[in-house]
Amino acid sequence: MTFRAVALVVFAIALALVPVLTPATAEFWITQANYIGLYTLVVIGLVLLTGIAGLTSFGQAAFVGMGAYTAAYLTLTYGMSPWLTVWVGLAVTGVAALLLAFITLRMSGHFLPLATIAWGLSLFYLLGNLDFLGKYDGLLGIPAITFFGTPLNTGRSFFYLLWTIVVLAAIAVTHLLDSRVGRALRAVKGGSTMAEAMGIDTFRVKVTAFVLAALLASVSGWLFAHFQRTVNPSPFGLNMGIEYLFMAVLGGVGYVWGALIGAGVVQVLKDQLQVWLPRLMGTSGNYEIIVFGVLLVLMLQYARDGLWAFVDGVLPRVRRKVDWAAAAALPARPRPSHGEVVLDVRNARKEFGGLVAVNDVSFQVRAGEILGLIGPNGAGKSTTFNLVTGVLPATRGEVALLGRRIDRVASRRIASLGVSRTFQHVKMIAGMTVLENVALGAHLRGGRGVPAAMLRLDRAEERSLMREAERQLQRIGMAELMHEQAGNLALGQQRLMEIARALAADPILLLLDEPAAGLRLKEKEGLANVLRQLRGEGLSILLVEHDMDLVMGLVDRVVVMEFGTKLIEGTPEEVQASPAVRAAYLGTEH
Ligand code: ADP
Ligand code: MG
Numbered sequence: 001m002t003f004r005a006v007a008l009v010v011f012a013i014a015l016a017l018v019p020v021l022t023p024a025t026a027e028f029w030i031t032q033a034n035y036i037g038l039y040t041l042v043v044i045g046l047v048l049l050t051g052i053a054g055l056t057s058f059g060q061a062a063f064v065g066m067g068a069y070t071a072a073y074l075t076l077t078y079g080m081s082p083w084l085t086v087w088v089g090l091a092v093t094g095v096a097a098l099l100l101a102f103i104t105l106r107m108s109g110h111f112l113p114l115a116t117i118a119w120g121l122s123l124f125y126l127l128g129n130l131d132f133l134g135k136y137d138g139l140l141g142i143p144a145i146t147f148f149g150t151p152l153n154t155g156r157s158f159f160y161l162l163w164t165i166v167v168l169a170a171i172a173v174t175h176l177l178d179s180r181v182g183r184a185l186r187a188v189k190g191g192s193t194m195a196e197a198m199g200i201d202t203f204r205v206k207v208t209a210f211v212l213a214a215l216l217a218s219v220s221g222w223l224f225a226h227f228q229r230t231v232n233p234s235p236f237g238l239n240m241g242i243e244y245l246f247m248a249v250l251g252g253v254g255y256v257w258g259a260l261i262g263a264g265v266v267q268v269l270k271d272q273l274q275v276w277l278p279r280l281m282g283t284s285g286n287y288e289i290i291v292f293g294v295l296l297v298l299m300l301q302y303a304r305d306g307l308w309a310f311v312d313g314v315l316p317r318v319r320r321k322v323d324w325a326a327a328a329a330l331p332a333r334p335r336p337s338h339g340e341v342v343l344d345v346r347n348a349r350k351e352f353g354g355l356v357a358v359n360d361v362s363f364q365v366r367a368g369e370i371l372g373l374i375g376p377n378g379a380g381k382s383t384t385f386n387l388v389t390g391v392l393p394a395t396r397g398e399v400a401l402l403g404r405r406i407d408r409v410a411s412r413r414i415a416s417l418g419v420s421r422t423f424q425h426v427k428m429i430a431g432m433t434v435l436e437n438v439a440l441g442a443h444l445r446g447g448r449g450v451p452a453a454m455l456r457l458d459r460a461e462e463r464s465l466m467r468e469a470e471r472q473l474q475r476i477g478m479a480e481l482m483h484e485q486a487g488n489l490a491l492g493q494q495r496l497m498e499i500a501r502a503l504a505a506d507p508i509l510l511l512l513d514e515p516a517a518g519l520r521l522k523e524k525e526g527l528a529n530v531l532r533q534l535r536g537e538g539l540s541i542l543l544v545e546h547d548m549d550l551v552m553g554l555v556d557r558v559v560v561m562e563f564g565t566k567l568i569e570g571t572p573e574e575v576q577a578s579p580a581v582r583a584a585y586l587g588t589e590h
Pocket of ligand 2: 381382383
């Protein structure tokens with residue numbers, strides 16, 4: 001058993017003893033613990049949504065309200081069992097979250113947080129104005145949840161149900177983060193270009209995070225209704241939405257268990273402040289909000305990663321156990337036959353306003369061939385890559401892969417057809433290990449989704465993905481670094497990691513944008529050997545590189561660009577002999 005697993009068991013036992021060991025005179029603390037559990041559930045969702053996927057929401061309290069009101073209304077009006085209403089609540093919240101996600105998640109920048117504020121407010125006023133939901137008085141007399149005939153109508157009995165759900169949710173989300181979907185979730189935080197290039201549907205991933213967070217909030221609402229035995233709009237308004245986010249930030253928005261710390265500290269602190277602040281100020285009022293505001297600013301200044309970061313710092317680093325040596329190999333793509341035209345670029349053009357970055361450029365890459373694309377800085381090489389990989393739409397012209405037009409196809413669809421790339425400026429998830437970053441490249445070669453990941457039913461596939469990631473790292477000579485955090489690597493190693501990631505996609509066409517920049521001589525030689533070997537296996541490679549010794553000693557043909565225009569195409573010998581090329585390179589010798 002790992003240290004973390006032992007810690008979890010100890011925590012679960014300690015938790016189970018809380019109701020037993022708390023004296024009857026301290027019932028108050030059982031109530032506090034129950035509120036902390038209810039909040040933790042919501043905040044775990046926020047960790048997923050905000051900490052992992054990078055989407056800020058002030059509106060989670062509204063989803064808690066949906067779960068709570070659905071449960072309250074259905075039990076009171078139809079006498080429905082809470083064990084049924086929880087599912088109805090999940091369905092109602094899920095549909096509402098899906099709708100909201102489709103409306104708001106395409107918004108960029110600050111619009112999403114603003115939209116979450118808007119719906120947080122609207123639900124509050126809606127609940128307060130609906131007759132059948134009791135307006136601002138809410139619904140009273142909600143029965144307790146009954147567990148095999150026993151009503152959970154005391155704080156202590158409710159505690160067990162609540163905290164079982166909290167711990168299971170934390171475990172499920174932890175499992176999710178350590179999976180194919182979890183890596184995709186992390187990948188959308190830094191922008192969509194890299195994730196889409198790995199075949200990840202970033203919009204869908206965001207919707208997933210959004211709906212999951214809403215569902216966790218809904219369960220919390222269901223429990224809340226049966227714990228308080230009454231519901232009214234006030235705990236589901238914007239204030240509480242802000243408080244949930246504060247709990248997440250305080251605990252550590254990137255950590256599942258930070259949710260517990262955040263919810264715990266805020267609840268206890270709020271309670272104490274409500275006692276002490278009015279005495280200090282002489283009058284009563286919601287002064288704790290001011291203290292929370294100041295605390296939040298201090299946190300963001302001095303402890304951005306939240307309180308759990310300190311705990312995480314002392315815990316031993318989790319090192320993925322290498323259990324995939326015997327895993328099944330992932331299925332491979334059929335390869336085009338040698339010499340077949342893989343990529344056909346015909347009069348591709350890209351204008352940025354008045355600037356013609358790529359000026360009617362044409363070239364072909366055949367199976368089992370390395371084509372070098374060279375030219376001074378600003379010649380349009382990276383833009384050409386972006387046209388081929390669907391990152392940018394071409395202004396005019398055609399791009400075809402194995403005879404099929406791809407110039408109007410989305411980046412991730414192109415990835416799924418077997419085009420894989422690296423970036424001139426490394427794009428990776430710095431906080432993930434090298435192995436996990438490379439596994440991102442194999443995203444489309446797996447298919448397990450959220451439920452499988454949460455229940456750990458994805459392990460066979462996960463082992464195959466890890467085996468593939470390690471295999472590609474071995475090929476590139478980096479296997480011994482697989483457990484490192486990617487952000488700790490030297491720049492040259494990060495570039496090599498990107499190549500391994502691209503290879504993990506099992507591409508038929510590989511596009512490398514300045515792969516040797518920052519590499520040492522030995523590493524460059526190693527890279528050249530790997531590329532030769534890949535060519536021998538029938539892969540097509542389009543290589544942008546400034547190191548002329550590397551390019552000329554490696555490629556079959558060269559295309560030279562300058563100011564967006566193709567100057568010449570030929571063998572390395574032909575190109576090197578060309579006076580036009582010499583002129584273009586004068587003063588920009590590399
Ligand atoms: P290279 O990779 O050959 O150095 P790029 O393709 O990056 O060149 O750039 C070609 C030209 O297009 C440059 O003048 C660059 O400033 C311009 N350019 C590239 N991307 C953009 C963009 N997104 N918006 C506006 N101009 C761009
Ligand atoms: Mg470039």
